[in-house]
Amino acid sequence: MISPSQLDVDRDKGDFHYDTDYAFDAGIGLSEDVVRYISEVKKEDPWMLDFRLKALSTFEKKPMPTHWATDDLKNINFDVIRYYLSKGQQPSRTWDEVPDDIKNTFERLGIPEQERKFLAGVEAQFDSEAAYSNMKEDLAKEGVIFVGSTEGLKEHPEIFRKWFGKVIPTSDNKFSALNSAVFSGGSFIYIPPGVKLAQPLQAYFRINAENFGQFERTLIIADEGSEVMYMEGCTAPKFETSTLHSAVVELVALKGAKIQYVTVQNWSNNVFNLVTKRAIAEEEAEVRWIDCNIGSRLTMKYPGVILKGRKARGEVVSIALANDGQHQDTGAKMVHAADETTSNVVSKSISIGDGRSSYRGLVQMPGHLKGCKNNTECDALLINNKSQTDTYPAITVQGDANSVQHEASVSKVSAEQIFYMKQRGLGEAEAMSLCVNGFVNDLIREFPMEYSVELKRLIDLEMEGSVG
Amino acid sequence: MSQEILTSPVSMPPFSFDQPQTFELFAEGRSWEPGWLADYRKECWEQFSNLPKRVLKDERWRFSPRARFGLTKIDGLANAKESLLIESASTVDGISFDLLDRLILDQAHSISLLPKISGPNLGADDYSLLTGAFAETGFILRAQASARSDDPVIIEHREPEAGKIAFHHNLIELEAHAEVTLIEKFTAHPRNPGGHISNLLKVRLGEGARLNRVVLQECSQSSSLVQMENFIVGKNANLNTVSLHLGSGQSRIESKGVLQGEGANFDYGSVYLGRNDQLFDQRTIQVHEAPHCTSNLLCKNVLCNQSKSIFSGLIKVEEKAQHTDAYQTNRNLLLGSEGKADSLPGLEILANEVKCSHGATTSRIDPQDLFYLQSRGITSEKSEKLIALGFLNEPLMGINDKNSREWAMQCLESSFAS
Numbered sequence: 001m002i003s004p005s006q007l008d009v010d011r012d013k014g015d016f017h018y019d020t021d022y023a024f025d026a027g028i029g030l031s032e033d034v035v036r037y038i039s040e041v042k043k044e045d046p047w048m049l050d051f052r053l054k055a056l057s058t059f060e061k062k063p064m065p066t067h068w069a070t071d072d073l074k075n076i077n078f079d080v081i082r083y084y085l086s087k088g089q090q091p092s093r094t095w096d097e098v099p100d101d102i103k104n105t106f107e108r109l110g111i112p113e114q115e116r117k118f119l120a121g122v123e124a125q126f127d128s129e130a131a132y133s134n135m136k137e138d139l140a141k142e143g144v145i146f147v148g149s150t151e152g153l154k155e156h157p158e159i160f161r162k163w164f165g166k167v168i169p170t171s172d173n174k175f176s177a178l179n180s181a182v183f184s185g186g187s188f189i190y191i192p193p194g195v196k197l198a199q200p201l202q203a204y205f206r207i208n209a210e211n212f213g214q215f216e217r218t219l220i221i222a223d224e225g226s227e228v229m230y231m232e233g234c235t236a237p238k239f240e241t242s243t244l245h246s247a248v249v250e251l252v253a254l255k256g257a258k259i260q261y262v263t264v265q266n267w268s269n270n271v272f273n274l275v276t277k278r279a280i281a282e283e284e285a286e287v288r289w290i291d292c293n294i295g296s297r298l299t300m301k302y303p304g305v306i307l308k309g310r311k312a313r314g315e316v317v318s319i320a321l322a323n324d325g326q327h328q329d330t331g332a333k334m335v336h337a338a339d340e341t342t343s344n345v346v347s348k349s350i351s352i353g354d355g356r357s358s359y360r361g362l363v364q365m366p367g368h369l370k371g372c373k374n375n376t377e378c379d380a381l382l383i384n385n386k387s388q389t390d391t392y393p394a395i396t397v398q399g400d401a402n403s404v405q406h407e408a409s410v411s412k413v414s415a416e417q418i419f420y421m422k423q424r425g426l427g428e429a430e431a432m433s434l435c436v437n438g439f440v441n442d443l444i445r446e447f448p449m450e451y452s453v454e455l456k457r458l459i460d461l462e463m464e465g466s467v468g
Numbered sequence: 469m470s471q472e473i474l475t476s477p478v479s480m481p482p483f484s485f486d487q488p489q490t491f492e493l494f495a496e497g498r499s500w501e502p503g504w505l506a507d508y509r510k511e512c513w514e515q516f517s518n519l520p521k522r523v524l525k526d527e528r529w530r531f532s533p534r535a536r537f538g539l540t541k542i543d544g545l546a547n548a549k550e551s552l553l554i555e556s557a558s559t560v561d562g563i564s565f566d567l568l569d570r571l572i573l574d575q576a577h578s579i580s581l582l583p584k585i586s587g588p589n590l591g592a593d594d595y596s597l598l599t600g601a602f603a604e605t606g607f608i609l610r611a612q613a614s615a616r617s618d619d620p621v622i623i624e625h626r627e628p629e630a631g632k633i634a635f636h637h638n639l640i641e642l643e644a645h646a647e648v649t650l651i652e653k654f655t656a657h658p659r660n661p662g663g664h665i666s667n668l669l670k671v672r673l674g675e676g677a678r679l680n681r682v683v684l685q686e687c688s689q690s691s692s693l694v695q696m697e698n699f700i701v702g703k704n705a706n707l708n709t710v711s712l713h714l715g716s717g718q719s720r721i722e723s724k725g726v727l728q729g730e731g732a733n734f735d736y737g738s739v740y741l742g743r744n745d746q747l748f749d750q751r752t753i754q755v756h757e758a759p760h761c762t763s764n765l766l767c768k769n770v771l772c773n774q775s776k777s778i779f780s781g782l783i784k785v786e787e788k789a790q791h792t793d794a795y796q797t798n799r800n801l802l803l804g805s806e807g808k809a810d811s812l813p814g815l816e817i818l819a820n821e822v823k824c825s826h827g828a829t830t831s832r833i834d835p836q837d838l839f840y841l842q843s844r845g846i847t848s849e850k851s852e853k854l855i856a857l858g859f860l861n862e863p864l865m866g867i868n869d870k871n872s873r874e875w876a877m878q879c880l881e882s883s884f885a886s
Binding site (some may be wrong): 067068367368380382383384385386387388389390391392393394395396397398399400401402403404405406407408409410411412 | 807809
């Protein structure tokens with residue numbers, strides 16, 4: 001088990017905190033009252049309250065998954081977490097409506113200038129509720145819905161209710177049950193048939209209160225033949241005690257649709273990041289999870305695709321970087337449920353200092369299917385002699401008409417490479433950074449341009465002081 | 469009704485490992501044994517009795533239909549004299565190859581290592597402890613420093629009759645620079661098949677020692693086999709073990725290789741040919757404790773009909789085991805639409821100066837390969853057999869001893885003929 005000894009890792013962004021006046025605060029700890037309170041504040045229909053209460057009892061019944069997962073989970077104290085707080089504001093339509101102190105926080109993150117220039121719509125999540133939401137008019141005209149989950153539930157119940165909780169049932173795991181009970185925030189996106197968005201949709205998430213867990217719930221539905229890329233990025237200020245982040249993300253790609261979901265996770269080193277992400281891909285649909293985990297104390301995240309329709313395709317591209325006191329437990333799940341479905345998983349991890357990165361995979365191909373293929377590659381790079389890496393795939397194949405291949409390798413940066421670069425005048429740290437960037441370069445190219453620039457910088461930062 | 473009970477003859481309660489009398493009766497019959505052995509048996513029995521009765525989710529049994537290894541199917545202990553036989557002993561000075569039951573009285577010191585080495589502990593705790601408690605026999609292979617034999621020693625494990633269980637507790641101890649080749653055969657019961665074998669093997673290789681081991685398992689399709697192996701490999705020692713599993717209805721194979729001394733080498737190969745509804749549940753772990761060690765594991769399975777295989781392997785490299793070279797490969801070939809292969813290849817790496825990789829593949833025969841053979845006049849059935857045979861031959865190529873290698877290949881080939 002890894003102890004979060006060093007919380008003062010040098011990080012030049014997200015390291016600030018503004019006092020926020022929380023208009024709605026459900027108090028500390030989890031109980032039926034808290035769940036009722038959240039539902040009431042959100043003015044939800046009775047079915048949603050029932051759903052939340054059932055989820056709460058499921059959460060209480062489920063044991064911690066420590067029979068396979070790390071014992072660090074036992075350090076989560078559910079009684080000291082705030083499960084809901086909100087500014088009480090409606091998601092804003094224009095930048096001018098966003099309160100000043102929130103604007104300040106985003107200003108520090110450098111979001112507005114960048115995103116307004118490059119991106120189609122921005123929905124920035126500040127604590128539980130969407131603080132800012134702006135969509136270009138032409139998107140709205142095409143019938144694209146891009147709102148917060150609460151708003152989505154209120155204004156588009158006919159679409160929302162049809163898919164909500166269908167991809168990830170409440171009882172999927174302990175943390176999906178927790179999310180189902182107390183969720184707030186997150187995005188709801190609907191892309192009408194045939195609409196292909198040229199530019200990505202983007203939401204920024206922030207945690208801004210001590211002991212406050214974020215439980216966002218995202219639901220994306222891409223109707224027949226549509227295409228969308230969604231980007232989610234996280235930065236969080238430092239806190240003294242542990243916080244919990246437990247999101248549920250459901251994607252539905254209907255016939256021929258394409259969804260790409262991009263995440264850059266950079267929570268501070270005391271956050272438990274326990275996320276359930278899953279997609280359903282119908283006939284000829286394609287879902288890609290592009291995932292990068294740099295921050296958090298413990299991340300457990302295994303994006304999955306259920307390949308439900310013929311010729312559906314699923315892909316997970318993942319980069320994990322575990323520094324001192326961090327455990328990146330990531331992976332992928334590919335459930336083949338139709339003929340000629342294909343899936344691809346490429347995972348690269350880097351462990352620095354006493355950091356630990358794990359890959360957990362699951363591939364299933366039942367016997368009645370034909371022509372299914374899976375390819376999995378996991379590569380791990382170990383920087384220091386205290387670093388750790390693990391690989392735990394689980395592959396089930398039945399019948400003689402499918403094929404699977406899995407490969408994993410572990411290596412370190414070779415002394416010759418470092419020597420070569422030092423000889424040409426680079427410092428050791430610089431040389432190491434270059435090697436690490438080279439190791440993940442082919443995956444970083446999968447990210448949108450702004451992200452890949454940011455990622456390279458983040459990796460450089462993490463590598464500082466790791467050598468020598 | 470009440471009359472029926474009155475008139476029924478007085479009989480012993482049915483045999484069960486749930487009842488304390490089972491062990492008490494057994495221990496009473498062996499009161500002549502040395503005290504330390506009796507204590508060891510009792511300790512194993514107590515630990516077994518204290519095992520949690522029902523663990524809902526045990527990762528070590530993931531994917532396994534564990535009920536197929538249930539102890540309730542067993543109705544008695546097998547006759548130890550019949551279940552283990554030496555087929556070929558050693559004539560070389562310094563190498564002794566004998567049976568546990570013959571050594572207990574006169575040469576108890578030669579088996580004193582048995583309680584000191586643990587089993588592989590990869591899940592079958594119940595079988596491992598019961599073997600410690602009830603084993604009346606087992607083979608003991610010991611070689612003094614620099615003793616060397618060119619001819620293999622051969623042991624035969626015989627499947628007991630239906631319902632009975634044979635517990636074998638075996639030990640191999642090679643001192644520095646000794647070299648031995650061992651062949652282990654598992655054979656079916658000729659008349660009344662359906663027995664159970666629980667086989668626990670503990671191996672310790674001293675500095676520079678070399679063990680070549682070949683296992684051929686041809687138990688009946690109605691039998692059960694639980695095989696537990698713990699190999700401790702010392703400095704610069706070399707262990708080469710290849711198993712060929714053709715029989716048994718369900719087999720659970722647990723193998724642990726511990727690279728304890730610098731420069732140790734561990735080569736492990738296994739071949740499994742599954743037919744009908746055979747189950748092959750294999751768990752392996754390669755533990756690198758010392759630097760500069762190499763280990764290589766290759767497991768190949770062919771699955772026909774409704775047969776099922778589970779491969780769960782782990783390479784564990786400890787912090788001080790720098791300059792490790794470790795590989796783990798699992799390849800499954802599915803013939804027919806009902807076979808099933810589960811694969812759990814794992815890595816846990818704590819040292820950074822290592823070369824480690826694992827690979828797992830599951831697929832059918834490439835239709836192009838079949839077409840190629842068919843276009844040359846070979847029937848599709850025969851082509852399939854040829855390709856599967858070629859596929860399974862690879863781990864057998866790793867057998868060090870030439871004669872054993874050829875023999876194993878012949879055994880595999882003739883099993884395909886049937």
